[in-house]
Amino acid sequence: MNRRILRAAAVLAPLGTAALLMPLADRPLPAWAASSLLAMAVRILDGAAGRAFGRPDPSFLPEAPLWAAPFAVRILSLLSAPGFPDLFTASALWAGFYAAAAAAECAASFRGRRGFPAFAAALAGLAAFTAVAGSPAGTAGAALTAAGLVYSARRRLAP
Amino acid sequence: MIGPRAYSMLRRRAGAWTRRSLAGSLALWGLLVLAASNLLSAAGLLGWIGRAGHDGLLLLVIxxxxxxLFRPPDPRSGLVELRTVDRGAVLESALAAAPGDAAEPLLRRTGEGAAEAAGRIRPKRRPTPRGTRFLLLAAGGIILVSQGTFLFVAGRPVIGYASLQESRGRAEEGAEAFARPESPDPAEGDGLPVPEPARDRDPEARLENPAERARREAEFADLHGLLRQDREGLAPEPREGEAAEEGNAPPPAAPAGGDGPPGGGSGGTGRAGAPGPDAPAPEGSGGAGDPRGTGGQERNQGPGSGWSDSPGAQARNAMKDYRSAFEKILTERTGAAVTAGQDLSLAETEAAVRLYFDSLRLRVEVDPQEDPLAAGLRAAWQRLRGGIR
Structure with a gap:
């Protein structure tokens, strides 16, 4: 079977199982906590799937959140139990967190460092910033951080 | 390989190219997401997808x-950018030359000259690729057509989930509940007065409008004033449709037993705690000559005594007082703008309430348990009846 399909299945299967079996939260998490937990879970699953089935591309693969998105609605709603506007905020936070942390990992890899600590550090920093500054500022900060990191990495590749 | 001037120029060009490619891909993504959101809103408006499907797909798009963000730019565009400023391919040759190559000094010197010349030339913007242009035009067209359709169908621009059934249901519900007398068509009624509680939910509005709050508190105190006056045995303020003369002869009182119509209120003297002969004779305790009535009067001096303990309370209808106060406040606030519908009778209200709460009613099936005393009496009566026969 195609390796890409296997990698997607390796990310989707645990997430789907968790989404179906996760009990309703009595005390909902804040949106930043739910989003960062989901981003970290997707990264761990994607890394394990990459080691198991191989990465078709040496650079960081950004399609893992796309694979996880079908279950992210339920997972985010169960973790943070918000209404629909909060759910959109949480999903935007999740996508922004993942993008920024992946960009940090990408930039660290270009400098010859290990990627996962950079991912975790960027995610923790963004989550802490969002907890202090609020979800809209956290979303904007994550998106800007991601764009800035990607820009700096591409500038570094250029002469 | 290349001199500092050529390096600086190439770095500047590379930065501009990186910024342009990144901004282009993000702008294209934003436009496509907006177009997808409009398409999903249109699908929701047409009833093709529900709210969960709309939000799930939108989250997928987000x-x-x-x-x-990580979409790599076209590498050929970078080469084209380089060759635009390096027409003689001098810099490209210098970058490709191996260290220690014989041509390196020549390429370096020529490259510096080419970089100085290229710095004065303003490069032309490359045209957008045809595929990207098509995507941009399609997304813009979708957004324009969708918003135009929303304006035509829903009467307003729509961002996010929209359901025609929900908005239509809300409109019909509002039209049935509140009909403006001056506009027979409820659909034409615009600017219905905003209910007070909806405005009160906003804490900022509450802080910004102390006059409104004071008025509301006064009305609230008015409601409580009715109760207080009842407890103290004072006559309430004359209301609309009632006799306002203080001390006049009260209207004909209800017959003894208190079964008369609730409109027969008592006058000032009748509520002073010593009911006169015109006061209706109450059933049970609380009468004029009843010592328990005096005790109830004494209890009324302290806080927490109930409305039913107030003198003369049994001759009046508590609901009537509340209803009068409510009608007074409603008329003051809304004037003639809002009237209660004519179709909603009391029987229909009762039926609606029964239907609404029927699902919540607790049904417990209990076997009929016969009272032994009643059974003995019935048996004795049947024996006695049989003996008479």
Whole structure:
């Protein structure tokens, strides 16, 4: 079977199982906590799937959140139990967190460092910033951080 | 390989190219997400998808942000950018030359001259690729057509989930509940007065409008004033449709037993705690000559005594007082703008309430348990009846 399909299945299967079996939260998490937990879970699953089935591309693969998105609605709603506007905020936070942390990992890899600590550090920093500054500022900060990191990495590749 | 001037020029050009490619892909992503959101809103308005489907698909679209962010730029565009400023391919040759190559000094010197010349030339903007242009035009067209359709169908621009059934249901519900007398067509009624509680939910509005709050508190105190006056045995303020003369002869009182119509209120003297002969004779305790009535009067001096303990309370209808106060406040606030519908009778209200709460009613099936005393009496009566026969 195609390796890409296997990698997607390796990310989707645990997430789907968790989404179906996760009990309703009595005390909902804040949106930043739910989003960062989901981003970290997707990264761990994607890394394990990459080691198991191989990465078709040496650079960081950004399609893992796309694979996880079908279950992210339920997972985010169960973790943070918000209404629909909060759910959109949480999903935007999740996508922004993942993008920024992946960009940090990408930039660290270009400098010859290990990627996962950079991912975790960027995610923790963004989550802490969002907890202090609020979800809209956290979303904007994550998106800007991601764009800035990607820009700096591409500038570094250029002469 | 290349001199400092050529390096600086190439770095500047590379930065501009990186910024342009990144901004282009993000702008394209944003436009496509907006177009997809409009399409989903249109699908929701047409009833093709529900709210959960709309939000799930929109979240899927939002999740493509990292994909758009990491989308690699076309490497050929960078080469084209380089060759635009390096027409003689001098810098390209210098970059490709191996260290220690014989041509390196020549390429370096020529490259510096080419970089100085290229710095004065303003490069022309490359045209957008045909595929990207098509995507941009399609997304813009979708947004324009969708918003135009929303304006035509829903009467307003729509961002996010929209359902025609929900908005239509809300409109019909509002039209049935509140009909403006001056506009027979409820659909034409615009600017219905905003209910007070909806405005009160906003804490900022509450802080910004102390006059409104004071008025509301006064009305609230008015409601409580009715109760207080009842407890103290004072006559309430004359209301609309009632006799306002203080001390006049009260209207004909209800017959003894208190079964008369609730409109027969008592006058000032009748509520002073010593009911006169015109006061209706109450059933049970609380009468004029009843010592328990005096005790109830004494209890009324302290806080927490109930409305039913107030003198003369049994001759009046508590609901009537509340209803009068409510009608007074409603008329003051809304005037003639809002009237209660004519179709909603009391029987229909009762039926609606029964239907609404029927699902919540607790049904417990209990076997009929016969009272032994009643059974003995019935048996004795039947024996006695049989003996008489």
């Amino acid at each position: 999740s493509t942000f990292p994909l758009a």
